[in-house]
Amino acid sequence: MKEQLYYEDVALDGEIPALTKLPTTRQLVMWAGASGDYYEIHYDKDFAQQKGLPGVIVHGQLVACFLGQLVTDWIGAKGSLKKLSCSYKGMNFPSKAIICKGKVTRKYSENGENYIECNLWAENAKGEKTVTGKALITLPARS
Amino acid sequence: MEKPIISPEFRDKAGAGWTLGEYQVERGMIKRFVKAIGDPNPRWEGQAPPTFILTIGGEEFGQRIIAPMFPSGLLHGSTELECLAPVRPGDEITVTGKIAAIRERPSSKMAFVTFEITYQNQRHELVARCQQTMIAYAPEGAKP
Numbered sequence: 294m295k296e297q298l299y300y301e302d303v304a305l306d307g308e309i310p311a312l313t314k315l316p317t318t319r320q321l322v323m324w325a326g327a328s329g330d331y332y333e334i335h336y337d338k339d340f341a342q343q344k345g346l347p348g349v350i351v352h353g354q355l356v357a358c359f360l361g362q363l364v365t366d367w368i369g370a371k372g373s374l375k376k377l378s379c380s381y382k383g384m385n386f387p388s389k390a391i392i393c394k395g396k397v398t399r400k401y402s403e404n405g406e407n408y409i410e411c412n413l414w415a416e417n418a419k420g421e422k423t424v425t426g427k428a429l430i431t432l433p434a435r436s
Numbered sequence: 437m438e439k440p441i442i443s444p445e446f447r448d449k450a451g452a453g454w455t456l457g458e459y460q461v462e463r464g465m466i467k468r469f470v471k472a473i474g475d476p477n478p479r480w481e482g483q484a485p486p487t488f489i490l491t492i493g494g495e496e497f498g499q500r501i502i503a504p505m506f507p508s509g510l511l512h513g514s515t516e517l518e519c520l521a522p523v524r525p526g527d528e529i530t531v532t533g534k535i536a537a538i539r540e541r542p543s544s545k546m547a548f549v550t551f552e553i554t555y556q557n558q559r560h561e562l563v564a565r566c567q568q569t570m571i572a573y574a575p576e577g578a579k580p
Contacts, residue, residue, distance in 0.1 A: 323471065326468065327468045328494045329491060329496070330494055345576060353515070354490060354512060354515060355472075357490070357515050358490070361487035365475075365477065365479070365485060370479050374519055375519055376517065377486065378515065378516040380513070381513060
């Protein structure tokens with residue numbers, strides 16, 4: 294079990310522990326089945342090339358869920374992800390590393406809740422940000 | 437003939453809405469979801485991860501709305517998800533959606549279409565809201 298994160302422990306500009314994913318074509322097919330997204334650009338290379346793509350690409354929304362996991366792994370069972378936004382800026386390809394990262398941009402208390410805002414992003418091995426996003430979370434306080 | 441980037445019958449449909457359906461959340465759906473992501477967090481045994489809701493009605497959304505609307509090239513532009521209540525096995529989720537905006541850029545042969553999707557449970561609580569933006573494009577230099 295992961296330790297619980299508390300509001301007081303979060304520093305502005307602090308980094309979220311990175312999460313690295315290496316989605317295979319098998320994982321893309323599993324995602325297609327779990328999400329109902331059967332668009333062929335994610336498993337049929339010829340089809341993807343007919344659409345002007347270099348090959349099969351990773352579903353943007355799978356990467357959004359990786360970023361969701363980055364956050365939920367970090368905040369623990371008593372933390373809550375309230376908002377998650379993702380812009381799909383670039384393509385990710387199967388069997389290439391996707392490194393999910395995040396940084397705290399704001400913390401504040403309002404109406405009895407402790408909020409943290411973060412910037413999130415997924416980058417490839419070259420350090421190019423292929424997905425960028427933001428998260429709003431709530432955390433318990435120690436006191 | 438080149439295919440249009442948005443099917444003509446959808447071009448003036450900004451504001452149009454629909455009900456995608458009602459879905460019962462089963463434990464197995466959540467298991468399949470966390471396995472597909474590779475998220476072994478034991479927290480997801482009694483509750484769905486917040487992003488799970490994105491998959492509810494996904495297949496029908498793809499078949500009924502996305503596939504007929506975008507006959508040409510299609511990429512996902514962005515997702516904005518707001519989670520308002522937890523989702524648990526046994527919940528019955530009603531998914532409704534509408535086309536919030538259609539912005540065409542004829543010069544670049546691209547169009548941006550934003551959908552607003554809402555998810556309500558059996559207690560009529562709004563569990564999530566989501567904005568999905570799709571990018572329609574004309575595939576140039578595509579291989580035959």
